[in-house]
Amino acid sequence: MTFYTYTYLKGGQTDWRLIKIVIIVALALAFLFFLVMYARRKWDRKFKDLAIILGTLLLLAAAIQYSDFTNLRTASVQSGQLTVVIEKSAAKLDVDPRTISINDTSRNNDMIIKTPKGYYTLVFNSSGSEFLLEKADLYKPDITVIGE
Template identity: 75%
Template sequence: MTFYSYDYLKGGQVNWAIIKIVLVSVLALAFLVFIIKYSRNKWDLKYRDLSIILGTLLLLAAAIQYSDYTNLRTASVQSGQLSVVIEKSAKKLDISPHSIAINDTSRNNDMLIKTPKGYYSLVFNSSGSEFLLVKVDLYQPDITVIQ
């Protein structure tokens, strides 16, 4: 069973987003360079062909970037909700939120948290605004914590 630490949920996957933005920026710059070279040398068709190829790659990369951005925004909202759940759980159990790990990255009713005091199940009310912590004993747990 995989658990995700509080720090992992707060950090998100920002590094990949930065790399993708840099890639799109490099493609856009190369596209502009080839467009300028083609406009200066109308008879040299290799710059036109390279501009078309890079323009197509730029559109594809921008579409992928937009899709990833919407997915990242959704994941950020969900991990923010889980961060609040972890902080409230830590306060109820009187421990540090950094010592808690949760077994899912999106909120549902079958969630477990791992604390130094043991494992707890989270039972949410119908509106999802409050939850109940129920101590559970796991039978032969095979736990991996992602930091």
């Protein structure tokens, strides 16, 4: 069973965002360079072909970046909901939120949290606005904690 720490959920998983932006900027600059070279030398078709190839790659990279951005925004909202749940659980159990791990990255019913005081099941009400903490005993738990 995989658990995710409070710090992992709070920090987000956006390590590659800067690299993707650098790649898109480099493609855009190369695309503009080949367009300028084609405008200077009208009869040299290799610059036109390279500009078309780089323009296609630039559109593809921008589409992938937009898709990743919308996925990141959705994941950020879900992680934000989970961090609130962890903070409320920590307040109810009187522990530090950074010592709590949760077994899912999206909120659902019957989630399990790992605290220094043991394992607890989170059972949400029908509207999802409140939850019940119930002590749980895991039989032979195979635990992996991500974010420690």
